[in-house]
Amino acid sequence: MDEDLLEALASLPTFHHATVSPDGNEVAVYYDETGRNELHVVDVATGERTRWSDGEVPRNARWHVEWGADGDRVFFHLDDDGNEQNDVYAIARDGSVEPVVQLDGQTVLQDVGEDGETLLVGSTASGQMQLYRHDCATGETTQLTEYDRAVGAGVLSPDCERIAYATNETDTFENTDTYVADADGSNQRNxxxxxxxxxxxxxxxxxxxxxxxxxxxxxxxxxxxxxxxxxxxxxxxxxxxxxxxxxxxxxxxxxxxxxxxxxxxxxxxxxxxxxxxxxxxxxxxxxxxxxxxxxxxxxxxxxxxxxxxxxxxxxxxxxxxxxxxxxxxxxxxxxxxxxxxVDAEYFTFDSAGVAEFDDRAGQGVESDPASREIEALLYDSGERPSPAIVNPHGGPRGQDTRGFDLYTQFLCSQGYSVLKVNYRGSTGRGREFAQAIYDDWGGNEQADIATGTTILAEKEWVDDDRIAVFGGSYGGYSAYCQMTMYPELYDAGVAWIGVTDLRDLYENTMPHYRTELLEKNVGSPEENPALYDERSPITHAENLAAPLLVLHGVNDRRVPVSQARLFRDRLDELGYEAGEDGDYEYVELGEEGHASTDVDQKIRTFRTLADFLERRL
The missing domain is CATH 2.120.10.30 (TolB, C-terminal domain)
Incomplete structure (x- = not known):
């Protein structure tokens, strides 16, 4: 492991959430050129960049920023060490910071009114994610909506007299409709x-x-x-x-x-x-x-x-x-x-889902009747023969794209070629392709990934005895699935902030993730008990056959750390040995939630990942 190269890659300055000021003269942006995420403002005419913050904004640049209507302050989200239970703060040109909206649960700034007085925010303060109107002059925050399902995509009309938003009141769970209402939440109209x-x-x-x-x-x-x-x-x-x-x-x-x-x-x-x-x-x-x-x-x-x-x-x-x-x-x-x-090679392959794998087809996983064209990206590190990492994306409503990915380039720098698979359920291919994963988590989309792995292993320049799977979030779920449902394909695995037990996730994730992710994708445990059990990697933990690194942030509220702890405990019950020479390794990341853009935290993750792969692959 080249420690200097590892730190140099993790420390490359990165910007996030650029947004233009109301007069069009400036751009507010998170940037970490100092080694820490800070708020900077760029003059559009001259390119001159001024730093407004000095440690007041979060280390992790996950959540967006927005200008105030007067162009003299910028709103940002602040949580506790990555737990995403955000409040909304404002920072002025002189660096002074004040809290603006403080509610229980997760609060997300949806829109800033042109009147200079109104903020539209989403919050789980009442349980489900709903819309609230905040009056900057009085400091009062008023709930506007009260639906069973989460409300999002809130936007204020130019005169701040109306709002538009999205939610669902139908019996069709995957449905989302657009509504318009008066600014006080009355006269709601689908x-x-x-x-x-x-x-x-x-x-x-x-x-x-x-x-x-x-x-x-x-x-x-x-x-x-x-x-x-x-x-x-x-x-x-x-x-x-x-x-x-x-x-x-x-x-x-x-x-x-x-x-x-x-x-x-x-x-x-x-x-x-x-x-x-x-x-x-x-x-x-x-x-x-x-x-x-x-x-x-x-x-x-x-x-x-x-x-x-x-x-x-x-x-x-x-x-x-x-x-x-x-x-x-x-x-x-x-x-x-x-x-x-390293540049990416784009290619496609056909996947028949679990029909490609007789053992999975016999484990209660029904085959999708349609063979799917699956898009993929392959990064060749140049190493010969090359060890390889299969790196499924998160989401599952997500997509690997032809953009720069620091983790991919980090792996390539260590000599590993990387395969990214846009399995069924990914975005960019339309509604039917994205919804093909509904009621099928851990099923045919995992077969898509496994099919990609078999194609990768057949390449003459790939070392088919040194193939690992690594993913985060839903990609972490996929890593657990691949290691326990397709154990013959992998020589090591890294599951980062991943799902292991769907029932526990249903009980402990945030309310809007419970309805808009789990219930929307796989129903509830009461509706689909067999699916919740069969598609939980913890059910198949006894199949683990190669070294596994379990990596999880302790403050994660999307995928709580209980997911990692339950899987660790199950491995222990089954007699697996923990430790650097054991069957699995277990690391909890302190002061971190559902991943982080922070330079020091990236260095920590890179170091842990590189050390494990160097020893185990």
Missing amino acids: LEIGETGAEVGPVDWGPDGDRLLVTDNTADLGRCGVYDLSTDEVTWYGGEFDEDAESFLPGGDRFLAVRTRECAKEVVVYDARTGAATTLDLPSGVASLGRAGSAVVDEERIVCSHTTPDRRPELLCYDLATDETEQLIAADYGDLDPDRF
């Missing part, structure tokens, strides 16, 4: 966009408050729509590729969207009148507009990040009229040679 069972969400109000930009997957692939509130008519755009609407441009005649195809993402500008679409002129990779806040500088300029598999992210100001860019934050490689990073 706009009834799309068919029942589809997922429809609001994205942005038109500048005059008479239209809503929405995303919908009624037609399978995600599409963008503009809903006219005066006529209740919607105009649809796109349809050839999976797309997500992002925001209107200032005049309201154009809007931004992000298109996904073949694991790449590109920003699209739609003319709302003609439907004409123009993509940004950037190399194939991942272009993105940020998770929240605004990407719009003015009518012709936006701020976006861009990256490729072997090139780190850079923050750009893009001129839509000329296709010219100005670099606001350059990709930083420190003392490392940029050419050392």
Whole structure:
């Protein structure tokens, strides 16, 4: 293990959550060039960067930031050591910080009103995730919604007199509808966009408050729509590729969207009148507009990040009229040679799911009748013969893309080639593909990953006696599944913040994860008791046949640390030996929750991962 290289990679400066100020002159962004995450503000005209914070913002840059309407302060989320039980704080230009919204449970800033007084937040203070209105002048916070299901995607109208949001009141659990209500939560109206069972969400109000930009997957692939509130008519755009609407441009005649195809993402500008679409002129990779806040500088300029598999992210100001860019934050490689990073090979393969594996087909796992085309990315480290890591993504509503991934490049730097599989259930391929995992966790999607592993092992340059699986979150669940359901394929495994016991997860995760993840995907334990048992890796722990590293943050509230502890205890009951020379190794990460962007915490994780793989693989 090259300790210097490990630390150099983990310490590469990284930015997160860039958002443009109301006047378009500045960009607020998390950046860790000092070795710690801090809030910085970039002058769009000059590129000059000013640091506002000095340790007041969280170490982990998971949650987004948003400007106040006056442009003199920035709102951010603050929790306790990664437990995601956020409160909302504000930081001013002089570095002074004050709490703004403090509620029990998890609080998430949804929108900032243009009136300078109103915040729209989501919170689990009452149990389920609901919307609340916060009055900055009085400090009062008022609950606006009260649904059985979680409420999200909240956006304020320009005059702050109305709100739009998404939830579900139907008996079709996978359904999501878009609603409009008065600002006090009254006069709630389901706009009834799309068919029942589809997922429809609001994205942005038109500048005059008479239209809503929405995303919908009624037609399978995600599409963008503009809903006219005066006529209740919607105009649809796109349809050839999976797309997500992002925001209107200032005049309201154009809007931004992000298109996904073949694991790449590109920003699209739609003319709302003609439907004409123009993509940004950037190399194939991942272009993105940020998770929240605004990407719009003015009518012709936006701020976006861009990256490729072997090139780190850079923050750009893009001129839509000329296709010219100005670099606001350059990709930083420190003392490392940029050419050392590995590009990804995109390929597809057919998977028949568990039908490929007779032993799994006989364990209560029904085969998906359709063979699926599965997208994958392969990173060749150049080592010969090459040990390899299969690295399933989290989610499961997620996707591995052609963007720079630090963990992948870290593994490649240690000589391991890396395979990423966008199994059924992944995003970017439409609603039917994403929902193919419903009522089937631990089933056919795990067979997709296993099929990818067999293809990898057949490559003549891969050392098929040195293949490991490593994943985090749902990828950690997949690592546990692969090691206990397909043990013959792997020589080692690393399960990071992963799920082991679905029943325990149902009891102990946050309320909106219980309904919108577990119940939506696999029902409840009462509805599907056999599924909850059969698809829990802890049920199959006795099949573990290769060294396993169990890695978990102690403050994780999405996937509580009880998941790791239960699996450890089960291994002990079965007679497995713990320790560096044993059957498994167990590490809890203090002061950390569901992963972290913090430099020191990344170094700790990299060191633990590298040490285990070096000894065991």
